[in-house]
Amino acid sequence: MRRIRWAVAIVGSSAVLVSACGGGTSPASGDGGSSSSSQSSSGATAAGGATVASSSTPGSGGAPAAGVLAAGQATAGSFSGRQFSYSGNGGTTQDAQNKIFGDFATVVGASYAPDGPPTAAKVKAQVDSGNVTWDIVDAPEVDLAEGCGTVYQKIDYSKLDTSKLSPLVPKQDCGIALNASPWTFAYDTEAFPQAPTSWADFFDLAKFPGKRAIYAGFPMQQIEIALLGSGVDPGKLAPPDVDAGYAELDKLKSDLVFYSAGSESQQMMASNQIVACICWSGRVYTEIQNGSHWALVPTAPPVLRMDYLAIPIGSKNTDVAYAAINYFIGAQQQAYWQEATGYPPMNVDAKPKLSAAAKAVDVFQPPFKPVTIDVTFWAGDLAAQMDKWTTWTSS
Amino acid sequence: MATTQDVGADRRAGPPAPAAPRARRSRFDALLLIPALLLILGVVGYPFVVSVIDSFVKVEGRQHAYAWITANPVYLRIIGRTFLTSVVAVVLCVLLAYPYAYVMVLAGRRIRLVLTVAVLVPFWVSGLVRTFAWVILLQSGGPVDRLLPFLGRDGLLHTQTAVLVGLVQVLLPFMILPLYNSMQSIDRRLLQAAESLGARQTVAFFRVVVPLSAPGAGAGALLVFVTSLGIYVLAQILGSPATSMIGSVVYTQTSQLNNTGRAAALSLSMLAGAVVLIGAAYLLFRLVPGARRAG
Numbered sequence: 001m002r003r004i005r006w007a008v009a010i011v012g013s014s015a016v017l018v019s020a021c022g023g024g025t026s027p028a029s030g031d032g033g034s035s036s037s038s039q040s041s042s043g044a045t046a047a048g049g050a051t052v053a054s055s056s057t058p059g060s061g062g063a064p065a066a067g068v069l070a071a072g073q074a075t076a077g078s079f080s081g082r083q084f085s086y087s088g089n090g091g092t093t094q095d096a097q098n099k100i101f102g103d104f105a106t107v108v109g110a111s112y113a114p115d116g117p118p119t120a121a122k123v124k125a126q127v128d129s130g131n132v133t134w135d136i137v138d139a140p141e142v143d144l145a146e147g148c149g150t151v152y153q154k155i156d157y158s159k160l161d162t163s164k165l166s167p168l169v170p171k172q173d174c175g176i177a178l179n180a181s182p183w184t185f186a187y188d189t190e191a192f193p194q195a196p197t198s199w200a201d202f203f204d205l206a207k208f209p210g211k212r213a214i215y216a217g218f219p220m221q222q223i224e225i226a227l228l229g230s231g232v233d234p235g236k237l238a239p240p241d242v243d244a245g246y247a248e249l250d251k252l253k254s255d256l257v258f259y260s261a262g263s264e265s266q267q268m269m270a271s272n273q274i275v276a277c278i279c280w281s282g283r284v285y286t287e288i289q290n291g292s293h294w295a296l297v298p299t300a301p302p303v304l305r306m307d308y309l310a311i312p313i314g315s316k317n318t319d320v321a322y323a324a325i326n327y328f329i330g331a332q333q334q335a336y337w338q339e340a341t342g343y344p345p346m347n348v349d350a351k352p353k354l355s356a357a358a359k360a361v362d363v364f365q366p367p368f369k370p371v372t373i374d375v376t377f378w379a380g381d382l383a384a385q386m387d388k389w390t391t392w393t394s395s
Numbered sequence: 396m397a398t399t400q401d402v403g404a405d406r407r408a409g410p411p412a413p414a415a416p417r418a419r420r421s422r423f424d425a426l427l428l429i430p431a432l433l434l435i436l437g438v439v440g441y442p443f444v445v446s447v448i449d450s451f452v453k454v455e456g457r458q459h460a461y462a463w464i465t466a467n468p469v470y471l472r473i474i475g476r477t478f479l480t481s482v483v484a485v486v487l488c489v490l491l492a493y494p495y496a497y498v499m500v501l502a503g504r505r506i507r508l509v510l511t512v513a514v515l516v517p518f519w520v521s522g523l524v525r526t527f528a529w530v531i532l533l534q535s536g537g538p539v540d541r542l543l544p545f546l547g548r549d550g551l552l553h554t555q556t557a558v559l560v561g562l563v564q565v566l567l568p569f570m571i572l573p574l575y576n577s578m579q580s581i582d583r584r585l586l587q588a589a590e591s592l593g594a595r596q597t598v599a600f601f602r603v604v605v606p607l608s609a610p611g612a613g614a615g616a617l618l619v620f621v622t623s624l625g626i627y628v629l630a631q632i633l634g635s636p637a638t639s640m641i642g643s644v645v646y647t648q649t650s651q652l653n654n655t656g657r658a659a660a661l662s663l664s665m666l667a668g669a670v671v672l673i674g675a676a677y678l679l680f681r682l683v684p685g686a687r688r689a690g
Contacts (some may be wrong), residue, residue, distance in 0.1 A: 119650040119651070120650070120651065120652075120653050121649055121650050121651075121653045121655075122650075124653055211549075216631070216635075216636050218651070257553055257635065258553075258635050258636050260631040260632065261632075264530075264632065267527075267530065271531075271534060271536070272536065273534055273535060273536075273552075382652060383455065383456045383652050383654060384456065386647060386651070386652060387467050387469070390467075390469055390470075390473075390636075390644065390647075391467065391469040393636035393637070394469055394472070394473060394636045394637050394639055395469070395637070
């Protein structure tokens with residue numbers, strides 16, 4: 001009996017160890033952690049930024065308010081001895097973010113602490129308890145709209161130079177555009193004799209037979225894509241007719257597989273498990289770079305999933321956070337962002353040096369015509385929509 | 396349960412110690428428990444009480460949490476599926492672990508060492524890495540699909556079978572180790588006695604080894620069952636949303652939607668179900684004639 005107790009104790013404690021080690025292995029949230037490999041090139045120096053990194057060409061567009069630096073600039077030593085922290089979703093996207101924020105910290109003389117992940121529950125817990133350790137967080141579009149004014153501070157646009165922000169990204173009251181993750185129609189170029197040309201082809205199993213993959217995590221973006229597939233005009237997605245979207249998705253039920261993390265979608269593409277997918281462009285970018293025969297359908301509008309830089313209510317370094325965000329959205333910094341991650345830049349003046357693979361997924365350039373979702377609709381009804389999604393996917 | 400091992404332990408204990416020192420010792424023993432008790436009260440007891448209160452009090456989306464569960468049958472279905480998957484995993488683990496542990500007991504020292512290491516090696520490899528290894532093995536066109544093509548048109552990946560394969564692989568050591576320990580302490584002369592009285596080897600195994608090792612199997616079954624209830628990333632990666640376990644719903648409700656009341660209600664429903672199932676299993680176990688003889 002004593003032996004058994006020992007065994008139970010040993011096995012029990014190893015169980016605790018194993019589960020502790022496995023604890024962090026939750027599936028990646030929809031936008032985080034692209035694994036696209038860094039593209040080096042001029043990245044290091046581009047983001048490195050001298051003390052005065054010029055970004056806006058004089059005379060073009062609206063100038064920033066008086067006393068506000070142009071986007072991408074920072075004053076040397078202006079926050080000497082101060083500190084600020086940023087919470088992101090890890091992966092190569094946060095590597096690039098850390099590089100830019102780290103450069104800013106060096107210029108202004110502050111210390112920078114990266115952290116993460118900023119799940120909605122964690123940010124809210126910090127704000128509710130009044131113990132806010134993050135000054136800037138990566139907030140997904142729906143979370144941001146839901147928590148604007150209660151969890152996230154309203155942005156004082158007079159403290160920033162947003163004149164060069166891309167008109168393709170929707171503005172929000174409580175955040176500055178950080179990343180647009182395009183949900184695209186990716187397909188195996190060897191699977192069909194004729195290349196697909198629209199989202200309708202994604203839902204046409206007769207003309208384009210084979211397995212398709214979609215994301216298991218949530219309905220946003222994918223309901224919109226289903227609606228585009230059923231012929232809804234890209235301008236008439238707000239608010240989305242959710243039931244019509246499910247009806248369109250139902251057509252695929254027999255040939256549908258789900259991925260629950262971005263890495264899985266990549267694995268499916270690489271090992272011929274699927275012929276097409278609703279995939280994040282950063283993942284397709286990596287596959288193209290790795291030599292897979294995959295491509296995007298440029299004439300099927302990508303649906304953007306936006307992430308924003310937001311400042312939680314109760315941040316102790318709000319002034320540093322504003323200066324850091326203003327630096328982050330500069331043209332050089334955004335050029336580096338695209339070179340490092342393959343995701344589109346938020347600044348229209350950004351001039352990245354792109355490889356062929358990066359150009360193939362550069363969805364902010366024609367012929368791509370990206371569209372966005374009705375954030376107000378989803379934020380207002382998220383829990384009930386998630387119930388619906390779970391019911392649909394698990395039946 | 397006074398098993399044969401306990402009898403042996405009593406015999407080894409020798410004559411009872413004088414009364415006074417024993418009383419002092421037991422008071423000291425009780426003091427030793429205090430750090431663990433404080434830890435359990437703080438990190439298990441307090442959150443548990445908060446969860447119970449949240450699950451009944453919190454109103455999210457103009458609905459009490461339990462009303463929400465009953466209004467969405469999908470969640471009850473997922474809870475049921477989680478229990479079923481875990482029970483099947485336990486049964487498979489028992490079937491695989493019994494012969495393995497028996498061979499470990501019978502084998503010589505060197506082979507036993509190899510067998511023990513083979514059981515423990517998986518513990519030293521990250522669970523996620525092992526799960527992804529199964530993805531490669533089970534996917535269509537993968538090794539398993541090519542060796543056993545009759546198993547399915549599209550390979551086993553994304554099916555309930557794949558989830559069970561992964562679960563059993565991860566949980567088998569939790570069954571083998573307690574089972575081996577309880578089998579090891581069975582006096583092998585009992586088998587000889589059974590055989591000398593006319594029992595065939597198989598009969599001797601089922602009527603002597605199995606009942607005497609039942610406590611080990613019970614401990615293993617409990618570990619496998621409870622651990623399996625909480626595993627969900629594996630079920631997501633090897634399975635599909637149609638095989639998902641309750642853990643992923645709890646994750647969505649807490650991390651994504653911040654509905655802690657609903658997450659608490661789901662967890663407590665699971666806990667209640669588990670308590671009922673384990674209680675029923677315990678009662679059934681006592682009804683098994685062999686187990687009663689051992690107990």
